[in-house]
């Protein structure tokens with residue numbers, strides 16, 4: 001049988017980098033995209049391609065390259081993403097658009113591009129790397145949470161529409177994971193903060209907390225998450241949601257099922273941070 005084919009976005013760092021290596025090692029043909037194409041793992045089964053998921057022409061070229069080279073697409077792993085952190089009063093709408101274009105609309109456009117091929121095959125999966133932040137939320141992460149909550153709903157609706165063709169759309173919800181993510185999110189808070197901002201104490205407190213969370217021994221590695229992606233790609237009956245740890249699953253569940261209590265907890269957290 002020919003090799004299974006996966007398209008992975010955000011393959012130059014963190015979870016996408018680890019997933020590119022893992023799927024290639026396990027015999028998959030990997031079409032791996034990122035803006036920093038030189039940082040994508042180099043391996044015999046890996047096609048490293050320049051990709052900015054906010055650029056429609058680049059998304060089209062990425063999918064066309066896979067179809068023309070491999071002739072099929074088994075999995076699209078929508079992984080590219082970052083945190084446009086900052087207080088909602090101060091993040092510019094230009095940066096909001098960039099956040100939604102990258103974390104939500106890029107994924108949606110790539111899905112539109114791969115679905116005709118998957119429907120013709122009558123098999124295929126779209127794996128969306130969301131976050132526990134797609135169920136819960138915290139101060140300064142507003143637009144990131146909007147994008148990830150949106151991605152979750154979008155994936156669920158898509159799943160109801162494509163199952164008739166034998167296709168699935170699933171969501172992975174990582175919790176804190178070692179990668180460049182938190183450093184970039186914290187750089188963005190600083191970038192988005194106005195001079196003499198009244199949110200400065202909240203930002204300083206959040207940064208201290210993020211450092212503690214990022215350095216916590218319980219953080220997952222990017223390889224841990226790559227293994228979760230692999231399960232989502234290969235489970236005979238894929239689940240609607242995948243978590244790395246029991247605590248990530250419980251946090252997300254709690255935020256969904258105890259929304260009022262969760263909100264009161266977040267009010268206490270913000271009070272504590274300032």
Ligand SMILES: NC(=O)c1ccc[n+]([C@@H]2O[C@H](COP(=O)([O-])OP(=O)(O)OC[C@H]3O[C@@H](n4cnc5c(N)ncnc54)[C@H](OP(=O)(O)O)[C@@H]3O)[C@@H](O)[C@H]2O)c1
Nearest residue numbers: 010012013014015035036052053080081131177179180181
């Ligand atoms: N790390 C965590 O704690 C955590 C927790 C929950 C969810 N997540 C999610 O996991 C996913 C992977 O993040 P990570 O933790 O592995 O972070 P990372 O190390 O910063 O990697 C992010 C990847 O996304 C790519 N990317 C960003 N903007 C892009 C764009 N416009 N077009 C194409 N690629 C783009 C980056 O590549 P280039 O810059 O080279 O384009 C990079 O390869 C993200 O969706 C993130 O929101 C992370």
